[in-house]
């Protein structure tokens with residue numbers, strides 16, 4: 663199996679602009695530091711061709727930021743992204759260049775396709791716009807082309823001449839998927855792509871993702887706060903906390919032998935009464951700020967196994983069993 667994507671020490675900082683009060687303080691000679699959010703902090707992992715890698719972690723841990731950098735729609739602060747061993751990442755510092763050929767090969771599907779579908783455009787034009795623009799198809803072929811893609815995502819040909827508002831949420835997500843597929847991607851970043859759908863529709867869209875993976879040999883980075891969904895769809899799981907990876911292993915291994923106390927706490931999620939879905943239960947303690955992360959292990963203020971070493975030393979990310987990595991002092 664070959665690696666399709668290599669994420670190498672990738673970081674993303676967001677610098678919060680100084681507000682007026684702080685500017686006034688600075689005018690009087692006091693130095694007020696700009697606040698920097700370390701949204702993604704030195705993240706490295708590989709994705710194998712055909713694999714589904716799930717990304718989990720509480721709100722604000724950097725999942726979407728990571729996904730957007732991989733999809734080439736957000737520049738990196740530092741690090742490197744390789745697709746088929748070809749470097750494609752763009753950087754913050756004035757030279758946001760990215761490889762447009764690779765950008766087409768990596769597509770992103772968001773939570774709410776409706777906000778990104780032009781309400782005045784017919785479905786045939788929504789789907790064919792990018793492939794015509796990038797000269798992947800000619801205008802005269804668009805009808806045949808769109809018909810084929812609609813068929814792949816389980817929509818009838820009659821969808822072509824309709825407008826986005828004439829479809830249900832699940833159908834609109836299928837249109838969003840069709841639009842992403844129209845440029846023949848190899849890798850798809852799904853960011854909470856089924857979160858907005860009714861539970862009954864979610865299963866259908868997950869099955870569509872799995873079928874497309876098979877039929878079109880796709881690879882996915884699948885971001886979801888729903889552990890049940892991740893368990894169902896992912897081959898491997900990446901667990902993030904405060905911008906960093908704390909644990910990675912195959913899906914079977916993560917769910918049967920979680921190693922990191924943070925992963926264990928996440929998996930203690932119980933099915934909620936209304937949806938019967940496994941979502942994260944709130945873990946004890948507040949999520950620390952990514953502007954001022956704690957010393958040592960970032961999870962130590964909330965960890966029930968925390969020792970003095972956890973407060974002072976950063977744990978190394980070690981292989982605890984074959985292809986199972988975790989960053990916890992309990993392993994040393």
Ligand SMILES: Nc1ncnc2c1ncn2[C@@H]1O[C@H](COP(=O)(O)OP(=O)(O)OP(=O)(O)O)[C@@H](O)[C@H]1O
Pocket residue numbers: 676677699700701719720721722723724725726727728887952
């Ligand atoms: N454009 C931005 N400017 C400043 N800070 C940002 C920006 N985008 C994200 N952040 C911050 O970066 C951190 C990571 O955000 P991100 O949206 O990647 O988290 P997430 O894991 O996707 O969360 P959620 O589960 O809520 O979608 C958060 O602290 C967030 O406030």
Ligand SMILES: [Mg+2]
Pocket residue numbers: 725726727
């Ligand atoms: Mg997000």
